[in-house]
Amino acid sequence: MIKRTIEISSGPIHLSIKDKQMKLKQGEDIHSIPVEDLGLLVLSHPAISYTHQLLYELLEQNVAVLFCNRQHMPEGLLLPFEDNQLHQARLQIQAEATKPLKKRLWQQVVKEKIKAQSKVLKIKHGDDDGLKLLIPKVKSGDPSNVEARAAKQYWKSLFKDSEFRRRYDRNDMNSLLNYGYAIIRAAVARSLTAAGLHPSMGIHHHNQYNPYCLADDMMEPLRPLVDAEVFDLYRQFGTLDIEVTKETKRPLLELLTKEVFIKEMKYPLLESLHLMSSSLAKCYSKKAKTIDFPILK
Numbered sequence: 001m002i003k004r005t006i007e008i009s010s011g012p013i014h015l016s017i018k019d020k021q022m023k024l025k026q027g028e029d030i031h032s033i034p035v036e037d038l039g040l041l042v043l044s045h046p047a048i049s050y051t052h053q054l055l056y057e058l059l060e061q062n063v064a065v066l067f068c069n070r071q072h073m074p075e076g077l078l079l080p081f082e083d084n085q086l087h088q089a090r091l092q093i094q095a096e097a098t099k100p101l102k103k104r105l106w107q108q109v110v111k112e113k114i115k116a117q118s119k120v121l122k123i124k125h126g127d128d129d130g131l132k133l134l135i136p137k138v139k140s141g142d143p144s145n146v147e148a149r150a151a152k153q154y155w156k157s158l159f160k161d162s163e164f165r166r167r168y169d170r171n172d173m174n175s176l177l178n179y180g181y182a183i184i185r186a187a188v189a190r191s192l193t194a195a196g197l198h199p200s201m202g203i204h205h206h207n208q209y210n211p212y213c214l215a216d217d218m219m220e221p222l223r224p225l226v227d228a229e230v231f232d233l234y235r236q237f238g239t240l241d242i243e244v245t246k247e248t249k250r251p252l253l254e255l256l257t258k259e260v261f262i263k264e265m266k267y268p269l270l271e272s273l274h275l276m277s278s279s280l281a282k283c284y285s286k287k288a289k290t291i292d293f294p295i296l297k
Contacts, residue, residue, distance in 0.1 A: 002257055002268050002270075002271070003037065003038060003039025003040075003256075003268075003270050003271070004033075004037050004038055004039060004257075005039060005040045005041075005042065005183070005253050005254070005256045005257070005270075006033065006038060006040070006041050006042065007042035007044055007249065007253055008024070008041075008042070008043055008044065008045060008048060009044040009045055009072065009246055010026070010045055011026075011045035011046065011047030011048050012026070012047035012048075012049070013025065013026045013045070013047065013048055013049075014026075014048075014049045014050070015048065015049070015050040015051070015054055016050070016051045016053070016054055017035070017051065017053050017054040017057045020034060020035055020036065020057070021033065021034055021035065022034075022035050022038070022054060022057075022058075035057055035058060035061045035063065036061055038058070038061065038063045039062075039063060039064070039187070039190070039256065039270045040063065040064050040065075040066060040183070040186055040187060040190070040256060040270070041058065041063055041064070041065045041066070042065075042066045042068065042074075042183070042253070043065065043066070043067050043068060044068035044072050046070055055078065058078075058080075059078070059080040060080075061080075062080045062190065062194060063080065064077065064078065064079055064080065064186045064187065064189065064190040065077070065078040066078075066182065066183070066186045071244070072179075072244050072249075073175065073178065073179060073182070073244070074179065074182035074183075074186070077185075077186050077189065077212070079186075079189055079190060079193055079199070080190070080193060080194075089196075090195070090196035090197060090281055090284070090285070091196070091197070091198055093284045093285050094197055094198060094201055094281075094284050095201060097203070097284055100140070101283070101284075102141075102203040102204070103140045103141030104140050104141075105203045105280070105283060105291065106140075106141055106142060106203050106204040106217070107138055107139065107140045107141065107142060108290060108291050109203070109204070109217060109218070109220050109221060109291070110138045110142045110146065110147045110220070111135050111138050112220075112221035112291075112293045113147065113150075113220045113221040113223070113224070114131060114132070114134055114135050114138070114146070114147070114150045115132070115135060115221075115295075116221050116222070116223075116224040116225070116295070116296070117131055117150060117151075117154045117224050117227075118131040118132040118135075119224070119295075119296060120158065120224045120227060120228045120231075121154065121157050121158060123228065123296075124158065124228065124231055125157065125158075125160075128157070129153060129157040130153075131150055131153055131154060131157070134146050134149060134150050134153075147220075151166075158227065158231060159231070159234065159240075161240060163240060164240055171243075172240050172241045172242065173230060173233075173234060173240050173241070173242045175243070175244050176230050176233065176242055176244055176248055176249075176252070177226060177227065177230050179244055179249060179252060180226030180229065180230060180252040180255065181219070181223060181226055183226075183252055183253065183255065183256065184219050184222050184223070184225070184226060184255070184256075185212060185215050185216065185219050187256055187269075187270055187273055188215045188218050188219045188222070188273055188277075189212050189215040190273075191273035191274045191276065191277040192214055192215060192218065192277045192280075194274060194277065195274065195277035195278050195280070195281045196281060197214065197277060197280065197281055197284075198214070199211065199212045199213070199214045199215045200212065200213055200214065201213065201214055202214045202216065202217045203217050204217050205217050218276065218277070218280065221293050222269075222294065225255060225258070225269070225296070226252065226255065229251045229252055229255060230242075230252075232251070233248055233251070255269060256268065256269050256270040257269070257270065260272050260294035260295060260296060261294070261295050261296075261297050262275050262276065262292050262293065262294045262295070263275065263292050267294070269294055272294040273294070275292055275294075276291065276292055276293055276294060279291050279292040
């Protein structure tokens, strides 16, 4: 079953649970959504209220809940920790991962990210401006920071606009990129916990105040999927000053149902993330040497 991503961006509205159905009550209108159909729920209005029982049921069904602020930007994440029989064993293996192993895994992540960036440039412009040539230069741990060199070339080649700067605090197209990345981050964190891994123990990102370091690591090769959708909006509107609205968020929310390939098989992106996280767990336990990443074809 393809899991749905649902955003609720109007209010006042009350959410509750009855007979495994999420009830949405707005005025006299009541709508129902089967909880088992959900993969990610985005709450994006200050006048949304909900019952504790609903949250409990969402966690039971492995649904991640993303809370947004008044500017409709993701602010917090409620994440299920599944009753995984291997959870404690995998946590121990993850915690004991050696530095050389982490460096080799990060090398794979960076290579895959540059591959994805190269593919986006070829799809959108017919040429990757030599980005693919940087991939063999990525060594274990990426000590020469090829990732940053690739990113600089990538953004310049993608938008071909001298005024574009990738800034987290800009209230323009950057806000759309941030929104899309937050959706992907929540989905990746969900898949990691389902695989018995802890999202805070990263292979490269390390920050005691960041509970999702591993999710930030593993989402890196998926960022170009968001970039491609935002680029299409840039072409559609013809300007960098694109606001985060219900219309512009729609293609980003639909990303998790987009078909990708992993291990030569086609899956919705949200489902493919479970295979990616499971392959990472196998790398930690030395049952595999490479991570399986979702790719566009």
